[in-house]
Amino acid sequence: MKKIYGIIILIFLTLCLYAEDGHKLWLRNSSTKPVNVVCAKNSPTLTIAKQELQNGWRGEMGTSVNLVIKADKAIRGDGFRISKNTIQANTENGILYGVYELLRRQQTGEDIQEEICNPSYDRRILNHWDNLDGSIERGYAGLSIFWRKGDAFTVTETDKTLWLEYARANASIGINGSVLNNVNASHLMLTSDYLQRVKAIAEVLRPYRIKTYLSVIFSSPAQIGGLKTSDPLNPEVAQWWKDKAKEIYNLIPDFGGFLVKANSEGQPGPQDFGRTHADGANMLADALNPFGGIVMWRAFVYSASDEDRAKQAYLEFMPFDGQFRDNVIIQVKNGPIDFQPREPFSPLFGAMKKTTVMPELQITQEYLGHSVHLAFLAPMWEEFLQSDTYQEGAGSTVARCTDGSIFPQSRIFGTAIAGVANIGLDANWCGHHFGQSNWYAFGRLAWNSSMKSEQIADEWIKLTFGKTTDNKDDSAIDWNLNFLSPVKQMMLESREAIVDFMMPLGLHHIFSANGHYGPGPWWAPKGMRKDWTPPYYHQADSLGIGFDRTSTGSNNLSQYQEPLRSVYSNPATCPEAYLLWFHHLPWDYKMKSGRSLWDELCYHYDGGVQQVRRFQQVWDQAERFVDRERFVDVQRRLRDQSLNALEWKDACLLHFQKFSRKPIPYNLERPMYNLDYLIEKDTKRVGDYQH
Ligand code: BDP
Numbered sequence: 214m215k216k217i218y219g220i221i222i223l224i225f226l227t228l229c230l231y232a233e234d235g236h237k238l239w240l241r242n243s244s245t246k247p248v249n250v251v252c253a254k255n256s257p258t259l260t261i262a263k264q265e266l267q268n269g270w271r272g273e274m275g276t277s278v279n280l281v282i283k284a285d286k287a288i289r290g291d292g293f294r295i296s297k298n299t300i301q302a303n304t305e306n307g308i309l310y311g312v313y314e315l316l317r318r319q320q321t322g323e324d325i326q327e328e329i330c331n332p333s334y335d336r337r338i339l340n341h342w343d344n345l346d347g348s349i350e351r352g353y354a355g356l357s358i359f360w361r362k363g364d365a366f367t368v369t370e371t372d373k374t375l376w377l378e379y380a381r382a383n384a385s386i387g388i389n390g391s392v393l394n395n396v397n398a399s400h401l402m403l404t405s406d407y408l409q410r411v412k413a414i415a416e417v418l419r420p421y422r423i424k425t426y427l428s429v430i431f432s433s434p435a436q437i438g439g440l441k442t443s444d445p446l447n448p449e450v451a452q453w454w455k456d457k458a459k460e461i462y463n464l465i466p467d468f469g470g471f472l473v474k475a476n477s478e479g480q481p482g483p484q485d486f487g488r489t490h491a492d493g494a495n496m497l498a499d500a501l502n503p504f505g506g507i508v509m510w511r512a513f514v515y516s517a518s519d520e521d522r523a524k525q526a527y528l529e530f531m532p533f534d535g536q537f538r539d540n541v542i543i544q545v546k547n548g549p550i551d552f553q554p555r556e557p558f559s560p561l562f563g564a565m566k567k568t569t570v571m572p573e574l575q576i577t578q579e580y581l582g583h584s585v586h587l588a589f590l591a592p593m594w595e596e597f598l599q600s601d602t603y604q605e606g607a608g609s610t611v612a613r614c615t616d617g618s619i620f621p622q623s624r625i626f627g628t629a630i631a632g633v634a635n636i637g638l639d640a641n642w643c644g645h646h647f648g649q650s651n652w653y654a655f656g657r658l659a660w661n662s663s664m665k666s667e668q669i670a671d672e673w674i675k676l677t678f679g680k681t682t683d684n685k686d687d688s689a690i691d692w693n694l695n696f697l698s699p700v701k702q703m704m705l706e707s708r709e710a711i712v713d714f715m716m717p718l719g720l721h722h723i724f725s726a727n728g729h730y731g732p733g734p735w736w737a738p739k740g741m742r743k744d745w746t747p748p749y750y751h752q753a754d755s756l757g758i759g760f761d762r763t764s765t766g767s768n769n770l771s772q773y774q775e776p777l778r779s780v781y782s783n784p785a786t787c788p789e790a791y792l793l794w795f796h797h798l799p800w801d802y803k804m805k806s807g808r809s810l811w812d813e814l815c816y817h818y819d820g821g822v823q824q825v826r827r828f829q830q831v832w833d834q835a836e837r838f839v840d841r842e843r844f845v846d847v848q849r850r851l852r853d854q855s856l857n858a859l860e861w862k863d864a865c866l867l868h869f870q871k872f873s874r875k876p877i878p879y880n881l882e883r884p885m886y887n888l889d890y891l892i893e894k895d896t897k898r899v900g901d902y903q904h
Contacts, residue, residue: 233840235641238382238649239676242269242320252280257420258305261381262312271319272297278315280308290627291389291422292331306389306422310660313385321675330661333616335627336507337659338390338426339383339634340472340573345399345407351577351729353584354637354644359393359414366406368413376414379636380421386656390424392631396474396511398428400436403457412464424469426509431473431493432481433457444486445496454500462504470506471497472544472631477514490529491536498538507626509544509571510537512561513551515744521760521767522744523549527560535567539625542569547597547611549769552580552633553721554712557781557791558597560772563604563614569623570615572597576651577635579729581711584635584644586854587828587847588711589704591654591666598662603774612662630659645850646843649677650704670704671697678839696838699831706824712790714821714858716865718814719759719794723747723865725895731857732864733895751793753872757800757810759793770795800873811873818862819881825851825858864891 248270250263259280266278281301288294293302293311300311311330318325342350343357345365358375383391393411394402401407415425434440434453443450461468475482475493483493494510501508515525530543537543543565548556552575562570574594581588598612605619615630617623632655635643643649650673657669674697715732716723724747725733734753737746752760762769763782770778780786784796789805792798802810829851836844866877867888877884 233842235646235649235843236378238642239653239673240382240385241676241679242271242316244269244271246270246272247275248272249275249277250280251277252308254282254305256305258309258422261384261420262305262309265312265316269316269320271316280312282308287329289331290335291387292329294327294329295325296327297325309384309422310387313387317385317672317676320679321672332387332660333612333628333662334571334630334659336390336424336469336571336629337388337656338392338469338509338629338631339388339576339636339655340392340396340428340631341634341636342395342397342577343393344395344397345401349637350395350397351575351579351633352635352637353577354635354642354648355639356637358636358638359410366410368410372413373417376417380418380423382642382652383423383656384421386653387660388656389422390426390469390629391418392426392428392472392509394428396428396472397478397480398430398474400430400433402427403429403433403461404437405460408461408464411461415465415468419467424467425465426469426472427461428472428474429497430481431475431483432485442486443481445483445488445493446486451496451499454497458500458504458506462506468504468506470501470508470540472509472511473497474511474513477511489533491533494541495536495538498540502538502540507540507542507629508538509542509629509631511573512543512545512559513573517742517744521762521769523762523769524767524772527564527772530561531564533568534565537568539569539622542571542623542626542629544571544573544629544631546573546575547594550721554581554708554715555593555719555790556721557794558600558602558611560769562600562611563602563609563619563774564772566604566620567622569620569626569628571629571631572611572615573631573633574655575633576655577633578648578651579633580724581708582854582857583728583730584648585850585857586711587645587647587703587707587851588651589647589654589666589670589707590651591658591669592705593708594654594658595664595666598658601777603777616662630662632659646677646847647704647707649673666705667701670701674700674704678843692838696835700835703828703831707828710821710824710828710858712821713817713824714861717817717821718789718810719791719796720751721794722750727895731895732861732891734865734868735892736895751869752797753869755872755874757798757802758814758869758872759797760795761797762795766797800875809875811869811875812878814869815866815877815881818866822855822858822862822882825855829855859885860891864888867891 248266250266252259276298279299283301284303288303291306291310293300293307295311295314300308302308302311343359345360347356347361349357432443434443434450438453440449474480476484494508497508512526512530514529515522545559545561549559550556578588600611602609602614613619617628635648653673654669657664723734725731725736734747737748743749751758770782781795787795798810800811804813832848832851863884863886867884
């Protein structure tokens with residue numbers, strides 16, 4: 214009997230050991246092929262570079278690889294020159310990134326010709342919205358990997374291992390900065406116990422060339438410094454920040470700087486003292502400047518005024534263009550509202566010509582189905598980065614307006630891009646296994662903003678689920694045809710499917726109050742700020758639907774450059790994807806398809822639902838190529854997504870139908886839910902919305 218128990222335990226332990234929980238991300242590369250690494254210098258970073266080559270080499274057996282640090286004007290910043298057996302860079306960072314690039318190409322079977330790879334952005338930063346009690350704002354993958362409740366300050370071996378794995382994953386895709394705490398920052402962040410923990414984290418991240426940054430609350434001098442005020446023009450306040458900066462740099466010599474959410478959603482800021490964003494940001498910038506630090510000052514501001522929320526950041530920040538210090542970067546969310554499934558780019562991009570501006574993307578899927586929905590976000594970011602602002606003539610894409618190619622001021626302290634992380638303590642880091650692809654995609658696009666989503670998906674699938682390229686037999690052909698291709702296609706279509714079943718044709722922010730997850734086009738409790746309710750955004754009435762942002766409405770379009778202003782002002786030339794973002798149109802407005810607006814809306818909602826069902830089919834057919842754990846987990850989430858999609862469709866169409874008074878085209882599936890049921894479900898917050 215004892216023996217049997219023993220065997221059972223052994224089997225169990227073996228299964229645990231080999232259980233595929235996704236923890237390894239896209240870093241499954243290991244190889245026994247020998248390689249000889251030659252490098253004249255030594256350092257912790259170079260040691261990592263050498264080890265990575267030795268553990269993952271898939272090139273010719275016994276090759277000698279040279280790692281050469283040598284100045285070369287064609288190589289910029291963290292860039293490198295790569296060939297089959299040499300990586301040359303100006304810095305150790307470049308060597309490290311070159312090594313990861315070489316290994317990735319070997320593993321995915323990509324060509325390796327001699328070429329120079331320079332990064333698009335100098336600072337490629339993750340923003341963690343992690344609270345000091347370990348919870349994560351808009352986090353859907355468990356608690357924080359940095360902070361915890363209870364024994365908050367002991368740094369354990371488990372902590373260090375996790376931080377190291379995190380650092381390695383980031384370095385492998387070129388990410389070189391982490392803001393460790395929530396933009397809604399606690400005053401405790403800058404107290405000494407917490408700073409000690411930051412120091413410990415920074416020590417683990419440093420060899421992987423990742424700088425640490427912190428979010429700070431503007432009222433810190435009064436809250437923890439014992440001062441009577443936090444007025445930025447008060448000399449004692451300025452001195453307090455200078456001293457604090459010094460204290461931080463003593464602990465963390467390569468500290469990156471501060472991220473600040475000020476006078477936004479109730480956070481304190483310079484306006485509390487009758488001062489401006491420039492006064493506040495510049496005061497902090499002066500404190501950090503002696504140490505080379507920067508201030509990332511967020512432009513996510515909007516008040517309860519009557520002004521269209523989409524206009525407010527521009528109105529508030531444009532007057533200060535040219536007034537910020539060189540080490541201030543204005544951090545602007547991709548769209549003018551708030552990380553919706555689709556938004557046009559924020560009009561601040563390209564318009565602030567004398568200020569360094571950095572894009573803020575959201576990797577965590579706050580508005581795209583949390584960690585339940587499969588949403589590959591590279592297509593959304595590609596669409597954004599390649600949007601033409603026309604600010605300096607045709608071709609002034611958001612990418613070029615922010616990467617230093619058009620406006621030179623960014624070169625002094627470096628250009629930057631940030632992504633709000635989707636990382637937590639879940640074994641697979643991101644909740645949804647496919648959520649990892651967004652972490653990956655952010656890093657890849659931050660490094661090379663002109664990368665195509667398709668290539669990113671291709672790489673990620675190969676590295677995450679892949680066969681090795683050593684394998685060129687029939688099974689590899691089978692894998693390419695029946696796994697790689699359909700799964701890649703599914704990923705590429707996934708964001709658009711979500712737009713379709715949630716808010717097509719430019720609709721936005723019609724979520725229920727319930728955690729930005731389910732539908733709530735009706736949601737407008739009495740007394741609630743109207744720009745926090747969906748009817749403010751969709752404006753459905755008996756005449757039609759959509760937000761008029763043309764000159765007859767809020768005139769948000771005046772903030773965009775020609776020819777966009779004219780093209781978008783005319784419904785006939787406005788891209789249909791943004792139609793209801795910029796226009797309020799009659800229900801029977803004729804669309805390009807020849808259908809009425811109402812019918813078109815129905816087709817989009819229905820199309821989104823059908824598409825998620827097709828994703829289920831794609832995934833089920835992929836079963837034989839995927840380990841059991843990851844297969845079942847993704848399958849389960851796709852089922853939930855399908856059900857959610859149906860709720861979205863029924864909730865929105867049945868609600869809007871009250872205004873349109875038109876039938877859902879009869880060839881489409883009929884609603885499955887009662888609107889009252891969905892409203893009640895939402896009000897009671899029952900069901901599976903809380904994830
Ligand atoms: C919104 C989130 C909120 C954040 C805020 C921000 O709902 O949790 O604090 O943005 O970016 O998207 O500051």
